[in-house]
Amino acid sequence: MKLKIVFLAAAFLLFEACSKVPLTGRSQLSLVDEGQMLSLAQASYAEFLKENKVVPASDKQTVFVKKVGDNLINAVKVFMNQKGYSQQIKDYKWEVNLVESKELNAWCMPGGKIVVYTGILPVTKDETGLATVMGHEIAHAIARHGAERMSQQMAAQMGAVVGNVATSSSSQNQQIFNELYGVGAPLALLKYGRNQESEADRLGLTFMAIAGYDPRKAVDFWQRMSASAKTQQKPPEFLSTHPSDETRISGIQKYLPEALGYYNQK
Template identity: 50%
Template structure:
């Protein structure tokens, strides 16, 4: 009887926590209100940037490039959301784009629009279009609430599905570590929680669209992911690939949607 009651409680919890994402149209497990996730994200972002100061725009051309590419993608996203009548989805976003000195080939976008690119990924992006592939992909993860989805899954499995405020109060270290792992922040976060294949394909598709709408050739994505795949050299892959698998399957999937993306969204 107790097991039955527990099962019913779990089913009710999961059902009540399902959220339909405005841009993907898919139901997700979101145990945490997006407002709470964004509040935590802004706190973690501030701490990260204090420990990892941004590369100054006035002294570094790469920092200027990252800012310019990010601004173009953000502008394209705002326009797209407005055209689709989804502007309320972005009303609490506080967009910010920074480059930080870190040799890890990594990049991420927090809930609420805080975007960070590591200098270590620039040798793989090579150009603005390659950088747009990375930034579009990471912003897509944030807009599709993939981090919230996998953090919710982690909280359900590790913390019994308790509310974020309760988890922070009773288990602050575990909760903060789960957040860092869920969003791939920092270079010493341990084993990051993997995105599902569905999450990755959504981020690929949406990221490709966003970079194309921003005026970057989406076909550069194929060359970029091939460079990232080759970077492993048969050994442990770069941190960026621990949750972003670059393999023939991914490249094949990108090629399937490439012609349509170019025709429908790319404007030089």
């Protein structure tokens, strides 16, 4: 009897803890309070900046990155206001930093905490290329993919969801947050990661289009990104949180008409 009650409580919790992703309308599991996610992100972001070499604000590369970031942030605000989601980002404290690193990478944490690595700038080449990357990463935050991944991990351990979600300590959640952003989710959750990547591509195209960047150029960037990774050993698509280059480019081409609708309004 107790087991049945626990199961029903868990099912009710999972059913009630669903939200919608802006633009795509996809239902997602959300067991983590948004305010808590913003707090976790702020702490992790501050720690990251302490431990890495941040390029000075006066550097021309930083000026370039912040310019593109500001354009995209304004576009996101316009989009969220138009779609009736302005409350979702009202507590965002946007911040853009350029970090010295050879990695071809960039990311955006919940709350608008953005980092671009210097190593990716030769591949982005220009504002539109960088807007492709940053738009995609900002989309992860807007779609609350971080909270969704944490929720999936909690749901994978149903007993923990029922008994501990409400009482888990900040330190425990901080550890989960750091693991998800650093090491990644277990293999069982990787499919969700690929879906999130495709969703971020779609949203990112819209954001860059509203910001005045031609979304058709996103294909050029991902082709350059693919070429730059030719010498790197990559896992099969089914073992990766990211879609294959071919799958990603095909998906982007599918979403282009939608993004161009926003771009042509400029």
